[in-house]
Amino acid sequence: KMFFVKNFFTLLGVSGTSMEKNITLDSAARIELSCRLDNKYSHLKSLQVTWKRGNETLRHINKTENSWSIQLRILDNSKLGSYSCTLRGEEEISAMFHLQVPKIEGKEKPIVSYEGDTAVMICKSFGYIPIAWTWYMTNGSEQVAINDSLLADKYVINRISANVTNLKILKLTKEDDGIYWCEAAFELGRSKGKLKLKVLSLMVPLKPFLAIVAEVVVLVTIVFLYEMYSKKKEKCA
Amino acid sequence: CLRPLGGAFGARAGAAAWVGSAPLAALQLGGPLGSALSTRFGARPVAMVGGFLSGLGLFLGAFATHMTHLYLSVGLLAGLGWALVFTPSLGTVGRYFPAQRALATGLAVSGASVSGLALGPLVPLLLDTYGWRGALLLLAAISFNLVAAGALLRPLPVPNESPGPPRDRPGLVRLLRHGPFLRYALTFVLVDAGYYVPFVHGAARAHEVGCDEHRAGLVMAAMAAVDGGGRIAAGWLAGQPATPLLRHLFAWVLLTGLVLLLLPLGTSFGGLLALALAYGFCAGALVPLQFAGVAEVVGTGQLVHAIGLMQMFESFGSLLGAPFAGWLRDMTGNYTISFLAAGAFLLAGSLLILTLPGFFHTSQGSGGKEGSPAPAPDGPETPPTPPI
Numbered sequence: 001k002m003f004f005v006k007n008f009f010t011l012l013g014v015s016g017t018s019m020e021k022n023i024t025l026d027s028a029a030r031i032e033l034s035c036r037l038d039n040k041y042s043h044l045k046s047l048q049v050t051w052k053r054g055n056e057t058l059r060h061i062n063k064t065e066n067s068w069s070i071q072l073r074i075l076d077n078s079k080l081g082s083y084s085c086t087l088r089g090e091e092e093i094s095a096m097f098h099l100q101v102p103k104i105e106g107k108e109k110p111i112v113s114y115e116g117d118t119a120v121m122i123c124k125s126f127g128y129i130p131i132a133w134t135w136y137m138t139n140g141s142e143q144v145a146i147n148d149s150l151l152a153d154k155y156v157i158n159r160i161s162a163n164v165t166n167l168k169i170l171k172l173t174k175e176d177d178g179i180y181w182c183e184a185a186f187e188l189g190r191s192k193g194k195l196k197l198k199v200l201s202l203m204v205p206l207k208p209f210l211a212i213v214a215e216v217v218v219l220v221t222i223v224f225l226y227e228m229y230s231k232k233k234e235k236c237a
Numbered sequence: 238c239l240r241p242l243g244g245a246f247g248a249r250a251g252a253a254a255w256v257g258s259a260p261l262a263a264l265q266l267g268g269p270l271g272s273a274l275s276t277r278f279g280a281r282p283v284a285m286v287g288g289f290l291s292g293l294g295l296f297l298g299a300f301a302t303h304m305t306h307l308y309l310s311v312g313l314l315a316g317l318g319w320a321l322v323f324t325p326s327l328g329t330v331g332r333y334f335p336a337q338r339a340l341a342t343g344l345a346v347s348g349a350s351v352s353g354l355a356l357g358p359l360v361p362l363l364l365d366t367y368g369w370r371g372a373l374l375l376l377a378a379i380s381f382n383l384v385a386a387g388a389l390l391r392p393l394p395v396p397n398e399s400p401g402p403p404r405d406r407p408g409l410v411r412l413l414r415h416g417p418f419l420r421y422a423l424t425f426v427l428v429d430a431g432y433y434v435p436f437v438h439g440a441a442r443a444h445e446v447g448c449d450e451h452r453a454g455l456v457m458a459a460m461a462a463v464d465g466g467g468r469i470a471a472g473w474l475a476g477q478p479a480t481p482l483l484r485h486l487f488a489w490v491l492l493t494g495l496v497l498l499l500l501p502l503g504t505s506f507g508g509l510l511a512l513a514l515a516y517g518f519c520a521g522a523l524v525p526l527q528f529a530g531v532a533e534v535v536g537t538g539q540l541v542h543a544i545g546l547m548q549m550f551e552s553f554g555s556l557l558g559a560p561f562a563g564w565l566r567d568m569t570g571n572y573t574i575s576f577l578a579a580g581a582f583l584l585a586g587s588l589l590i591l592t593l594p595g596f597f598h599t600s601q602g603s604g605g606k607e608g609s610p611a612p613a614p615d616g617p618e619t620p621p622t623p624p625i
Contacts, residue, residue, distance in 0.1 A: 113368055114371075117370075202371075206374070212375070219382070223389060224388065
């Protein structure tokens with residue numbers, strides 16, 4: 001097991017503003033979180049600083065002249081979460097550290113495809129390499145894992161590179177429409193990305209298509225009718 | 238009475254031509270075909286058929302099951318369709334408006350800028366709503382409007398038109414022996430080699446100097462917008478009786494070349510934007526003049542053929558220009574040399590214009606006497622499509 005020691009501080013300064021920091025961890029590590037006090041408060045005496053995780057107060061705080069820190073060993077998912085340090089004096093100033101697994105980005109906009117076509121959905125992990133990827137589709141309110149070896153002529157899952165995974169859905173039907181999830185497994189937990197697939201029938205764009213073509217036919221007819229009309233007028237005149 | 242073709246037609250031609258840059262090659266290479274066919278059968282039927290083919294190409298592309306299908310349908314068929322629309326239309330505009338040839342041409346080609354700007358947000362919207370198949374389907378429908386636009390190319394007898402040689406083949410062969418025409422065509426081979434570089438590589442250059450996606454897009458859109466303005470302005474300006482058209486053309490080509498040489502100086506968002514606006518305006522300006530200028534060089538009788546042939550020659554410049562600039566960039570690490578080379582091409586082209594007969598002798602007015610040929614619309618009819 002490899003332990004990495006990391007240090008994070010936040011300056012407790014202006015009261016009223018909430019200070020938060022996100023810390024991303026993909027594998028086991030040793031972390032030191034510190035809250036340091038801004039110089040303008042250094043004159044205050046008897047300051048009380050508490051470190052908490054949720055409702056649970058943590059002990060073993062290392063204190064130096066104007067900083068308070070805790071050391072954590074993050075070995076599994078249960079140790080992740082939000083840690084806060086609170087300064088109790090005249091006002092209450094606090095800062096929060098959010099320890100989390102790396103986030104996976106899905107796609108904001110739905111992927112549009114057509115019946116019978118093949119859709120490709122891509123998920124990327126930025127900066128961190130997952131141990132494994134799993135794809136899920138939603139069936140009603142349930143998430144069902146996609147087994148590509150079982151349904152090899154329908155689903156193909158490829159790991160293009162360490163950070164990128166691909167789900168190919170062949171021979172799309174209306175039933176394939178819906179929300180899909182790609183899940184990356186890290187040592188410290190799992191993280192999901194959301195993707196939306198829309199399966200349309202070709203009738204959908206066909207309607208505006210026919211409308212525009214009808215417009216063209218109308219225009220051409222008008223042009224030729226007007227021409228014939230003006231020619232007749234010339235002849236009569 | 239003659240109907241003003243500028244607005245409706247120009248906009249339609251632009252709508253089709255915007256889609257895809259590969260078809261640009263087909264468009265230019267197919268130039269002579271468009272001229273030959275329209276001389277034989279008339280501008281209207283050829284343009285209408287061209288409109289139909291371009292729509293058909295995009296329509297078939299919607300059902301493609303393989304990349305090659307797309308190249309053949311969208312690239313080849315649609316491009317061919319546009320070639321059949323472009324040459325006859327610009328030739329007609331030139332022939333029908335001898336007194337205001339430059340302005341009429343400018344209005345006609347400005348349509349491309351209008352649709353370019355419209356398609357900028359429209360295409361992503363279509364892609365998001367209908368996917369690429371649906372988007373191609375709807376773009377095909379929009380392209381079919383070219384049939385309606387082509388229908389407006391009413392065959393009319395043009396008074397005072399100098400009868401050129403009626404036969405197609407002798408006409409083309411004659412042009413190939415016509416010194417001034419060859420120099421004119423070579424001018425635009427050089428111009429095309431440099432002209433497209435900022436359009437094709439502009440966004441990348443914006444990134445190179447530190448602009449993010451949004452700002453790079455802004456620079457490109459601004460360039461396309463003033464392009465349209467430049468087309469109309471130059472067309473109008475050349476119509477003001479004072480100097481021969483070829484001198485206007487020389488001035489704009491020279492100016493465009495100089496702005497290109499200055500482009501590498503744009504190293505901030507503001508600087509690049511200002512230079513891009515200047516470039517867009519100048520680049521747009523030379524489009525209608527290029528076409529109106531053909532008439533000055535070869536006369537009305539040969540106009541349509543000359544346009545087609547010139548386009549074919551030009552395609553060598555446009556096909557090689559942007560990739561060459563890209564290669565220079567890869568060799569040197571940034572776009573400075575690419576833009577300098579492009580500017581040099583344009584300056585070389587402008588020097589060639591000085592050798593043309595119409596330059597130093599004042600021609601008889603701007604109009605249909607003396608057998609001024611119909612302006613051949615040719616050349617960069619649309620600024621490069623924004624990335625789809």
